Amino acid sequence: HGSPAELSHLDGASLLSFLRNFVIDAPMDIYVCGDVDTEQVADLCVSLLPAAHDDRRACAEIPQLLPLAGPQQILESADVSQGRLVLGFRTPIRLGATVAEYAALMLMNLLFGGDAYSRLYNHIREQLGLCYHIASYLEPMAGLLLVEAGVEPEHRSAVVEQVLQELRELGTHGPSRAEVERAQALARQRLDGAEDDRESLVHFHHARRLAGTNGSRLQLHAALAAVPAEAVQSIAATTVLDTEYFLGPQESA
Structure with a gap:
C-alpha cells in the first residue's frame, strides 16, 4: 500500500515522535522466555515503559470482511x-x-x-x-x-x-x-x-x-x-x- 510520494513529508523528528508515542500508547503484550523471575521482569517493564498498564489503547476488534463482489x-x-x-x-x-x-x-x-x-x-x-x-x-x-x-x-x-x-x-x-x-x-x-x-x-x-x-x-x-x-x-x-x-x-x- 502507499507510494514513495507519501514519504516526502517524513523526517527524523516526526519519526522519533511517532516512536515515542507508539511506545507509550500502543497496546502491548510482553512475552518472557526462559528460567527467570516473572515478578522481577514485570517490575522492570513497569519502570521502563511509561503507562505500561493503565493508559494504553485497547486492542481494536478484528473487522468483518467486506462482501465478495466477484473476482x-x-x-x-x-x-x-x-x-x-x-x-x-x-x-x-x-x-x-x-x-x-x-x-x-x-x-x-x-x-x-x-x-x-x-x-x-x-x-x-x-x-x-x-x-x-x-x-x-x-x-x-x-x-x-x-x-x-x-x-x-x-x-x-x-x-x-x-x-x-x-x-x-x-x-x-x-x-x-x-x-x-x-x-x-x-x-x-x-x-x-x-x-x-x-x-x-x-x-x-x-x-x-x-x-x-x-x-x-x-x-x-x-x-x-x-x-x-x-x-x-x-x-x-x-x-x-x-x-x-x-x-x-x-x-x-
Whole structure:
C-alpha cells in the first residue's frame, strides 16, 4: 500500500515522535522466555515503559470482511525479468474459529499448495512445467489462502485455470487418505519444531490473542490428528477466488 510520494513529508523528528508515542500508547503484550523471575521482569517493564498498564489503547476488534463482489483482476508491469502471479482466495475459516476447524484449514493448505508434495507443485510445476515455482500459504487472521507463482506472461492464464481446476477437484472429490496422512504428519512436525523457536512460540500465542481465541499448541496438535478428509473437502468446496494479481515485465503490459 502507499507510494514513495507519501514519504516526502517524513523526517527524523516526526519519526522519533511517532516512536515515542507508539511506545507509550500502543497496546502491548510482553512475552518472557526462559528460567527467570516473572515478578522481577514485570517490575522492570513497569519502570521502563511509561503507562505500561493503565493508559494504553485497547486492542481494536478484528473487522468483518467486506462482501465478495466477484473476482477482480489486477495487471501491472515493472522492470522485472519474471512474472509474479498471486491469487487471493477467501476461505470460510479464520484464526478465531474452533481448533478443529483451523486444523482442517491447515491441512487443506498443505496438501493444496503448502508443501513440495502438494497438488499445485506436483501438477503445475513438475508435470506441466507452467511455472518456475508455486506455493500456497495462509493469512489466517483474514481467512485468506494465497497462491504465489513465478510465471511467464504467456502462461499466466493457463496457470490460473490449473489452480482453479485443482481447487475444484479437491472440493468435489476430496483428498486421498495418503494425502491427509502426509499433511497431518508434516503439520504436527512443524508444530513440534516451534518448541525450540522462541519467535515461533510468541507468534503462535500472540496471533491467537489478537484473534480472540485461546487454543493451545497441544490442542491444535491433537486436532490435526483427528481431521477427516471430509472436513478438508468442505473447506476446499467453499474457498473462492477474490483477486488475481499479476506483475509482469514491462514489455508484456
